[in-house]
Amino acid sequence: MLYESFEVAIYALLFWWGILLAFKRFPSNYTHNNTWKKDISVTFIQSVVLLATFQIIVYFQ
Template sequence: MLFGNFGALIYGFLIWWAILLAFSRFPSKYPKNNTWKKDIIITFVQSVILFAVFQGIQYFSS
């Protein structure tokens, strides 16, 4: 496992989710802004995929 325990996994996931949400929400979007709900769902899915990729890289590199 990439992280030492489940708590570290949750904290890492929440940090990545916050970073992705910030990059999704703060820049102005043209021609239309997404809703908060849509951005939260999209960034949640991106965070899940990101952690799955990290796990795969860690598995195949060891």
């Protein structure tokens, strides 16, 4: 297992969520008029999928 405890998994989720939200919301050429709610929900789903993908990669290594 990649994460030792549930707390570490939550910290990893929050870290990736913050990184993905920053790259989604604050680019220099942001032309789309998305709401904060949409950006937060999309990046949350992306971070959950990213952490699940990490688990699959570690399992098959």
